[in-house]
Amino acid sequence: MTTAAAAASVVAASVAATAEGGGGDGAAVRFGIVGCAEIARKVSRAIRMAPNASIAAVGSRSGEKSRRFLAENDLDPAAVAAYGSYEEVLDDPKVDAVYMPLPTSLHLPWAVAAADKGKHLLLEKPTALCAADLDKILAACAAAGVQFMDTTMWIHHPRTAEMRRLLSDPALFGDLRSVSSIFTFRADDDFLKNDIRVKPDLDALGALGDVGWYCARAALWAAGYGLPATAVAHRGLVTNDAGVILSFGASLQWEDGKMATLHGSFLSHLTMELSVTGTRGTLRLSDFIIPFAEGGASFAFSSEAAFTELVTGWRSKPGERVVDAELPQEALMVAEFSRLVGGIKGGSLKPERKWPEISRKTQLVLDAVKASIDKGFLPAEVGV
Amino acid sequence: MTTAAAAASVVAASVAATAEGGGGDGAAVRFGIVGCAEIARKVSRAIRMAPNASIAAVGSRSGEKSRRFLAENDLDPAAVAAYGSYEEVLDDPKVDAVYMPLPTSLHLPWAVAAADKGKHLLLEKPTALCAADLDKILAACAAAGVQFMDTTMWIHHPRTAEMRRLLSDPALFGDLRSVSSIFTFRADDDFLKNDIRVKPDLDALGALGDVGWYCARAALWAAGYGLPATAVAHRGLVTNDAGVILSFGASLQWEDGKMATLHGSFLSHLTMELSVTGTRGTLRLSDFIIPFAEGGASFAFSSEAAFTELVTGWRSKPGERVVDAELPQEALMVAEFSRLVGGIKGGSLKPERKWPEISRKTQLVLDAVKASIDKGFLPAEVGV
Known part of the structure; x- marks a missing residue:
């Protein structure tokens, strides 16, 4: 279809620009991976798929673990250093940028250390x-x-750009009224006992910081990154014995009457729903965070839908739109990050402020949901 | 597919049983329609489609209006009486049962009057x-x-029975954890000014009673009609100048930790989402109240869904299941109601208590949401 073809050519053009460095220099951005978490496997693949990025070093708390990571992920020990500490990665002059999948409680010291050493920073969520x-x-x-x-x-999938285009069209979508965002998966007993995301000293936000991050980001994204005024956590919160959140719900309210509901859980079957309703249109998809498959991804969109005369059916079904992606979304993320880093290194670009800004807004929403929980489910203001 | 074929044969069998009166007598149940609201057009068609029902009388506040209703809906004036009052319908001995689409504030006096005159009662929602x-x-x-x-x-569509079957299967769905139910449509200026659903003296519950009825029923249905313990209305409520609800959101909490969110509005684009998540499965559809088309209707269901090893996609997409219906759901509703009425008339059945019970539970949930609104969005207990 035309939409898919158009999106594909946009991606092709963007990747081509990326390959040239965007800012005019052609050298690939060299990544150091700080921490060998499971998610680092996916991102290391993405770095290798991105046309303007490469892996220079991997560091974990033991050299053995880093060397195993290289072996398990087909990384050439002659080209990729395997360090037994995070510090060595930050000190390696061959490393331009750091990808940091550490437990959340370690982000502050290590992310600041990376920045202080002049490394560009791709930081896992919650930030x-x-x-x-x-x-x-x-x-x-x-x-x-x-x-x-x-x-x-x-955020980097071309589907997201196409959805944004539709939501921004006043004739097709009108004004945003409400968002419903759900991300749940059912953790097994081992996860609920041992995963860092249920440990108060490692990832104190639990499901709110992990799956909730995506729900909050989706609401902000739909709202064009306008911050809600208040958040109210829903009763029915589930925590583990250490007080870490395993399941939560929350509502967000914007000054202009827009609202959103978020639900994230480690205790329910894998579900990933995003539904966005405006005055004239509705967007819906069931795989907004991880598309069902690489390549094409789809969503449903309807505009000015109406019932038949006797309300015995609809005049039309919501249209299913498919958007192709030349690269997986995580490789497009690495490519965009590397395009910016390349431009900054080459002197043609300044750091793009959009990215830290939307991270910060997401974190402010999580803060407010947490504050509402701490207040006994009363409303909490979203900070600015 | 097998599911559709199986469902179709279930419907065929059920309709055949219905045509025989279910309770052993073969005479069609004769309906009197009390009130000529727009929705009466759809239901009069349904009565004529049901194999065990017919229309005997129509009554409205003027004979002229009733006669026009007959003409506009191809009803034979020789077979259908056109009365200029509701009372005449209730007094007509040819009327076995009454379908009553009056404004909600008139339900109490007229429904009681109908019952007192021995008429079986098919009552519009909110009841x-x-x-x-x-x-x-x-x-x-x-x-x-x-x-x-x-x-x-x-509730009468065979799709609903098939969905219920899946939700009741511990291996496929597990235990219910959460429900998200949304029904919105964008009323035009005329509706927002003149429709009975925005008038405090006619339909004081507004969007909560109208679209909210379906959201509350869906949550109860998913929960096997177990009542939640509490309801909390969401901030961001919109009312008109007379205080009638135009848009609302609410959360329900069950004692065992299940939760639901409801959202209903007259101010947003036509949207009809139901998402039900258990420990092992997820059900989702976008046309749960009014299927997109008569005949086949579908829903998405997934069980034990999982990501690929590197979390780059899903092992499978939620399966889309199609269930055929030989008759429109409203005709199946009339047929089921008429089967019961026929059986009661024939002396082989007692009134089926399930139907008043689930109406009452739906109304109790609406009461609790209203009570939460009146308390300033604090939790309200759901009555029993």
């Missing part, structure tokens, strides 16, 4: 335990003149 | 302004030994 911590990271990045980006991959 | 009013109607029906049913049509 910090609270916006105040993230602000320290962002201040360090700003002081060092390095690019900051979080790893919300779906 | 009453509050559960206490409905209880008076149900008491009158019980005293008269007549069948009560509300007009929640989607």
